Amino acid sequence: MSRQRKGEVSKQDQPDQNRRDFLKKSAATAVATVAPGVVLHTAQATPRNEPVTDKVRWGMMIDTSKCADGCNECVEACNEENGLTAYSMPEGADESTWDQQRPKWIRTVKVQDNLTGHVTNLPMMCQHCEHPPCQDVCPTGASFRRADGIVMVDRHTCIGCRYCMMACPYKARSFIHENVDIKPSLAPRGKGCVESCNFCVHRLDNGQTTTACQDACPEKAIIFGDLNDPNSEVSQALASYPTVQIRADLKLNTGVRYSGV
Amino acid sequence: MSYRIKLKGLALVVLAMVMSIASVSQAGPNWRETTNSKAAESARSGGQCVRETQWMRNNHMVLLKKDRDFTVHEGIRTVDGSLSECVACHSNTENGKHVPVNAMEGPDGKQFCASCHAFTGVKLNCFQCHAAVPTE
């Protein structure tokens, strides 16, 4: 094993090595199989063993010309994957208030140019900036950027102050306003913390290389991959088409780039 | 920005509290003899999973606290303290369905976590976010 901790019993001394391996494999398989509402993954679940490094930088290219009007597939896939629909409105809540309090990790936005009238559809989610304002403002460091470029919230340390939500230039973050009844095993989430798109980090850490939204998009408008690999699909797409960052003037060097905006 | 600055003294205080409390508590009435979780079956045949039992009783919180940083900040998922693996092993089944591992009622009384934590009065908030039943 790559990680040796103080006090860890060395392998030779352990009496039940086979049992331990068996338990580990069966647990890994159990974890990789279907949780309520989770899309069935391919069986290749090889959980990561080594710490992440910045060798990989995860990013996305979104071709807005392919984003279909009225389509919500990416949103629904994300909601299923991360357990955002596994609960209902709390009893006694007002429907319209609740609708503004429910979490949204990805949303579709339809914009029209004021001068030309041209309409663009695009999905908007956490942009996984290289210099995220949410990371700058978090008092405990719970909002952080992982070495491989994923900006996420360490919910063990989040105190729920919502300052990152004030700071995010893309309004990408959501606050969990209610008790969560059904918790997805791979994407734990609970009341009182802030959350946002994490590029399906539980899939990436378990050996997959695609996000739920990417898989769901029928037009293949979302391309996800390693920005540091010049041969990856996303790098080649970014090299071929002109793309922009949203709010590029903030110089955040986002990991998500849009073409056609 | 890499890791947060931590007060070592606070960690030591927490560890001392955990050790002093946990060393007094017992793991509930005979859960090893009677329950049907994978961990109980393994314990009946003399096995152990992550660490030896007394070490776990004293230090499971330290293990969980370190491992959660490995998983969240470094993306390591194989760490044998992974909470979903604990839950998968330690939850009992009743009528074919898994009982939440922190439930106060179920086969043979309080379930695995509650059997100690109710006695020690240390509130668990793991399962406000983490699933208390294994995914199947």
Added chain:
Amino acid sequence: MKKIFYKEWGIDSPKYWLILAVLAAIAGVGGLAAFYMEHNGHWVTGMNNQIVWGMPHVFAVFLIVAASGALNVASIGSVFNKKIYKPLAPLSGLLAIALLIGGLLVLVLDLGRPERLIVAMTTYNFKSIFAWNIILYNGFIAIVAIYLWTIMDRKVNRYYKTAGMAAFIWRLILTMGTGSIFGFLVARQGYDAAIMAPWFIIMSFGFGMAIYILVLMDAFRRDQRPLGDAVMQRLKNLLGIFVAANLFFMVIYHLTNLYGTENHAFEAFILLEGGIYTVMFWVGQVLVGGLLPLAILFHPALGMQRSWLSAASLMVILGGLATMYVIIIGGQAFPMSLFPDKTIIDTGFYDGVGGAIAAYTPSLPEVLLGIGGVSVALIITVIGMRMLKILPVSLEDKIADPHSAA
């Protein structure tokens, strides 16, 4: 100027306990509201994913800013050596601590996970101004407590100038830190302005002085202690200057925004089209919080009357709350400028379809929590005045005024 004697607040015992009981009941209701919000989750409040900071933060930031300003009176005595302010210093210090604790309590009880406060106090990301504020707020309480000690205890009295200077500087940094909470945010057009830090300092002067005046006058009246014009006129003039300075900073902020086309939509929102926010701005922030008190305080006849001074102070406080509402909630309500020169015609996350502002209705638990915080501040003040020698026995002119002939 004669020697000043200090005495515990001497009102009748039943009256004192009644005041405490009423305040404790209000604070208790605030506590229940906080528990209700924490237990059920924030869905019971009016705050949502678009307006993430609501009434609790309006109250909390107001109290924290006022706390720093309440220390002003003591600073003028200790740092700037104005003798007439020296007897006023102990109450100033007590009020500063009380208001800060009240404000912090509201802030902390509104957290999504208030049980993790210990995490917030031991794990720091030092790029975050919030993290610095945690240190600044706690340090402020400690420094002002030490400062009070040097004022009130003869044995350490020789350190009071150092303590006073330290408290003064710390308080300026603290208020800058509070203003920078908003000033450092690039995301929203209403924030991202360097002027926020000094503007909050100027605001603090006004809010703190207004609260100080009200507490001083009420405490002295209830205990029938004389309060002369020499002191009150000075406090009145200071309040007027602070209100004028606040208006000045507000004008600069808006004029600068109005100059650049980039911010025209935001200014139109605040000044013209924002509905409740426009009303709060013009009526609350400008009129009630600025122009009316200014007119009263510098009026030759009205400014001389205690009742008008009280009214002006109350207006400044209400105007201050309105200012916080406009800045904090108005700043969030204005749709984020994700696509300049484009209009959003549909969105799954309330991004401001057609420029629509985000909806927010203050809910009862939020307001009760805020008022509970005010109550806690008053409880601390009342107990402090009763138990410690905070209030001078008399502030009549021949005792308090250093230039009086007697």
